[in-house]
Amino acid sequence: MDAQNMVVRWYRNDPFGLVHRYSTSQNDTEEQRPEYQGRTEFLKENIIRGHVALRIHPIQPSDGGEYACFFENSTYYNEATFQVLVTVSGMAPHIHIESGNRRDIKLTCTSAGWYPEPELQWRDHQGLNLAPVSETKTVEENGMFHVKSSLTVDKSSTANVSCVVRNLILNVEKEVHVSMADALFLEDYTWIVWLAVILIFLAISAAICLLILRARKAKEWIKLLEKDGMEFARKYAENVTLDPDTAHPYPQVGEDKRSVKRGDILQELPKNKQQFDDLVCVLGQQIFSKGKHYWEVNVKNTMQWTLGICKNSICRQGEIMVSSETGFWTLCLSRSNNYQALANPRVILHIEEPLEIIGIFLDYEAGSVSFYNVTNKSHIYTYKQCFTEALRPYFYPGPLSSDQHGHTLTIEHLSCLEKPGRKCLCY
Incomplete structure (x- = not known):
């Protein structure tokens, strides 16, 4: 109804x-x-x-x-x-084979996820039951049964052995077979397995040792940069000059193209695609796509300068974020009067005395840009990067000073020494 x-x-x-x-x-x-x-x-x-x-x-x-x-x-x-009636047929059983004594092999059968308590049987190749040496049935946290049973078989036997787990309510059983001939074969070749494990362990150990050696070499390279780096870098001195065609209308580039300062008048310059229209900066004329290159810039009494290198392909129109992520590898004196490497995130540099002359060393193949304090010949900071594009020197002369005159960034005159015909390893 x-x-x-x-x-x-x-x-x-x-x-x-x-x-x-x-x-x-x-x-x-x-x-x-x-x-x-x-x-x-x-x-x-x-x-x-x-x-x-x-x-x-x-x-x-x-x-x-x-x-x-x-x-x-x-x-x-x-x-x-x-x-x-609630009932669950669990996972198919699994047999683990291990050596007993000289005459026997121990077989252990396990299976989980059964409810209610299942029945486990060992059978020979004729289907006759075999007596186990041990059997345990435990209840897991989810209420299901886990069964485990062990059987000892004489090594002279070559017949098959089966482990069968049965759900008595549904009359469903799951079975796994093992060939004694295969079990004996595996036992005979156990030493090969152990040998393979030992060889793999030795290979891994050798790889770890190699990595440690590489790391030590990298540390030695960094120590070289810090201790003797500037003397080494100066062997690759470049006659770097400024490219007025890339300059924003505010910076004033000197006639010798070796100095730049921030002016207070927006200059009327011919428009071109190479010129920056928002970022107040200028690039060097030199384009580097290989080799080692070094130049020095005088920043004495200059406010909020930024120096380094950037990708030649940088977009020069619109707002640009100066960062290693956007293709700039630079050092700066910030508005808060501290020195920073414009990485991501920025790195605050602890420098006791004001910098006056900064050395910049590019090793294209090694993927490094290093900055030095020329006054005391000390290492300041190094970027590590795999370069794939052409690079150019980068100069930002900072804002106007309080007397309405921009301080000047000046590229130092350096005598180019004979350049060694060798390459440094890139660690």
Whole structure:
């Protein structure tokens, strides 16, 4: 009969308690047992014909037991009881082979995820049961059973052995076979496995040693940069000059193209694609795509300067962020009067005395740009980068000073020494 307006209840009889209640076309779970909260769903697609169902999901081993279903209204009452069996067929068993004594081989069969407690049997090639030497069945945290059984087999046997785990409710079994001939073969060649493990270990150890040596060489290279780097770099002195065609309209480039300062008047310069229209800077005329190159810049009494190199392909129109991520590898004196390497993130440099002359050394193949304090011949900072594009010297002369005159950045005159015909290793 139509049960739309009836009260439908499901109870557990052992232990007793409400599983789900449906009343006045709504679900009422106020008195529901805690272990069923959020896991029950009332199915009422055919309730007009008096057919309803309760779905429990996810199912748990503890859900097995006796249930009762009640239909009730003011003139009708009926109930039904039924038994729910929860069962799970677990994973296929696995056999582990290990050497026993000189005469025996030990086989251990394991499988997990069974409910209720399964049956485990060892069988020979004729299907006859074999007696295990040990067997354990344990209940895991999820309520499922884990089984483990061991069997000892004489090494003279060459027949197959099977481990079978059975679900007694469903009468379903899962089985694994092992060939004794294969087991003996594996045992005979165990020494080969150990030899392979030892060789792999030695190979890994050799690789680690090589990495340590490479790291030590890299540290030695850094020490060279810090100790003797400037003397080495000066062997690659370049006659660097400025390229007025790249200059923003504010910076004023000297006639000898070796000095630049920030002017207070926006110059009327011919428009060209090489010129920066927002970033107040100028590039060097030299374009470097290989080799080693060194130049020095006098920054004495100059405010907020930035020096270094940048990619020749840098977009020169619009707002540009000066950073190693955008293709600039530079050193600067910031507005807050501290020295910084404009990496990402920025690196604050602790320099005791104001810098007056800065040496810049580019080793293209080594992928490094190093900065030196020429006054005391000390190393300041080094960028490490794999260069793939042409590079150019970069100059930002800073803002106007308080007396409305920009201080000047000047490229020092250096005598180019004979350049060695060797390349430095890039660690």
